[in-house]
Amino acid sequence: MYNFSRKVNSEHSEDIKALMQHSTGKNLISFAGGMPNNDLFPVAEIDEIYTNLPREIKKIGFQYGPTSGYPPLRINLKKYLKKKGLPVRNNRILITTGSLQAISIITQEFVNEGDIILTENPSFVGALSVFETYRANVIGIPIDENGIIIEELKNTINRFSRKPKFLYLTPNFHNPAGIIYSLERKRQILEVLDGTGIILLEDDAYSDLYFLEKDKALTKPIKTITDYDVEIIYTGSFSKILGPGFRLGWMFASPTIFEKGENIKQALDACTSNFNQILANEFLAQNKLDDYLIFLRKEYLERKNLLQTALLKYMPKVVTWNEPKGGFYFWLKLPEILNSTEIFKKCIAKEVVFVTGRTFDPASKKDNRIRLAFSNMPKNQINKGVKIIAEVIVYFLEEHNSKTPNLKHINT
Ligand SMILES: Cc1ncc(COP(=O)(O)O)c(C=O)c1O
Numbered sequence: 001m002y003n004f005s006r007k008v009n010s011e012h013s014e015d016i017k018a019l020m021q022h023s024t025g026k027n028l029i030s031f032a033g034g035m036p037n038n039d040l041f042p043v044a045e046i047d048e049i050y051t052n053l054p055r056e057i058k059k060i061g062f063q064y065g066p067t068s069g070y071p072p073l074r075i076n077l078k079k080y081l082k083k084k085g086l087p088v089r090n091n092r093i094l095i096t097t098g099s100l101q102a103i104s105i106i107t108q109e110f111v112n113e114g115d116i117i118l119t120e121n122p123s124f125v126g127a128l129s130v131f132e133t134y135r136a137n138v139i140g141i142p143i144d145e146n147g148i149i150i151e152e153l154k155n156t157i158n159r160f161s162r163k164p165k166f167l168y169l170t171p172n173f174h175n176p177a178g179i180i181y182s183l184e185r186k187r188q189i190l191e192v193l194d195g196t197g198i199i200l201l202e203d204d205a206y207s208d209l210y211f212l213e214k215d216k217a218l219t220k221p222i223k224t225i226t227d228y229d230v231e232i233i234y235t236g237s238f239s240k241i242l243g244p245g246f247r248l249g250w251m252f253a254s255p256t257i258f259e260k261g262e263n264i265k266q267a268l269d270a271c272t273s274n275f276n277q278i279l280a281n282e283f284l285a286q287n288k289l290d291d292y293l294i295f296l297r298k299e300y301l302e303r304k305n306l307l308q309t310a311l312l313k314y315m316p317k318v319v320t321w322n323e324p325k326g327g328f329y330f331w332l333k334l335p336e337i338l339n340s341t342e343i344f345k346k347c348i349a350k351e352v353v354f355v356t357g358r359t360f361d362p363a364s365k366k367d368n369r370i371r372l373a374f375s376n377m378p379k380n381q382i383n384k385g386v387k388i389i390a391e392v393i394v395y396f397l398e399e400h401n402s403k404t405p406n407l408k409h410i411n412t
Contacts, residue, residue, distance in 0.1 A: 012129035015359045029385035031354040031372040049282045061275040067266045069095025070277035076284040085224040092258035097272045099237035099249030105261045116164040122360030140362035147181035166199040173206035173327025176371040190228040205237045210326035211301040246276045303374040306382045314390035328375035334368045352388045
């Protein structure tokens with residue numbers, strides 16, 4: 001057999017491969033992939049941008065570029081981040097090949113085998129696979145509808161004599177939980193981290209995708225709050241707002257962290273595709289993003305409403321969820337006696353898929369949750385898909401009730 005390194009053993013990486021396979025099968029009703037809608041991409045705009053590019057710029061697209069990124073994109077991105085209130089004066093932007101690469105770079109910068117990383121439980125499975133690959137000791141901390149639970153965060157930090165390297169959070173339209181952190185919770189996290197030397201890694205892939213203007217204020221990044229002694233590394237991405245095929249993300253950090261990150265990126269892939277950076281830069285520079293986002297918000301809101309209506313119509317009362325204010329996801333909570341992997345197996349036989357709860361548990365255990373992504377759903381399949389999942393859940397509940405007639409009856 002081959003003598004592989006220890007890096008190849010990531011259970012979460014295997015989960016992602018399975019997830020991507022289930023996301024796109026023919027005839028499947030798929031609530032699985034956390035991906036933008038195939039029919040909403042700005043294909044015509046990008047066609048026009050490329051056609052009208054001067055020949056000299058097109059040539060740059062074919063060439064290697066600076067590791068830190070295509071300079072005009074770094075300038076326009078700075079303006080975009082400034083509009084979010086981020087402190088652009090004291091920080092630098094490193095363009096990365098997707099924000100997953102930024103997470104990977106940051107992990108390589110700080111984490112040695114066995115080091116502690118704190119995450120939410122549940123947490124973005126892509127990040128979990130990175131942390132696992134670098135053999136970190138990943139500790140999941142529970143969340144409620146307003147974000148990570150502060151008491152649990154404090155207790156976890158106090159439990160270890162070794163200082164965690166960083167706390168990884170997705171405060172805006174969490175994947176998979178769909179929640180947005182309250183502004184109070186964002187501040188409380190900084191109060192806990194203040195002066196501890198624990199870095200905050202703030203992953204902000206979804207903040208532009210709020211549904212209603214009144215909720216925009218909630219999307220304020222934690223990194224905009226500068227009155228605490230906490231190092232915050234902020235990451236973002238074009239994946240959910242322009243298309244993951246661009247593979248464009250960024251890391252926004254203080255100069256020393258930026259410089260070390262640039263070195264690591266140099267060794268990884270030298271630079272991110274200039275072609276993609278040029279196209280994304282023009283999209284920003286020609287002010288196309290704002291109008292496109294207005295269009296996307298409306299489309300995703302419609303799908304969210306259809307899913308909410310279908311859930312209310314078909315799900316048994318014992319299944320609960322928070323209605324999301326933005327992003328792509330519903331995170332259903334099932335009674336503890338149910339197991340989403342079992343439900344998944346029955347649903348896939350009926351050509352409906354979703355992602356199981358345990359996929360997002362750092363320990364790959366807790367399994368009484370279901371993630372439904374509405375983003376890439378054809379509107380006319382949402383109702384049918386939810387009806388099938390609900391029927392399977394009711395089947396398992398009835399089976400449980402018939403096996404345990406003397407125990408507490410679960411009301412379907
Ligand atoms: C929370 C979160 N962060 C980061 C990413 C990765 O995005 P990218 O395509 O930029 O690597 C995703 C994609 O699903 C995500 O959900």
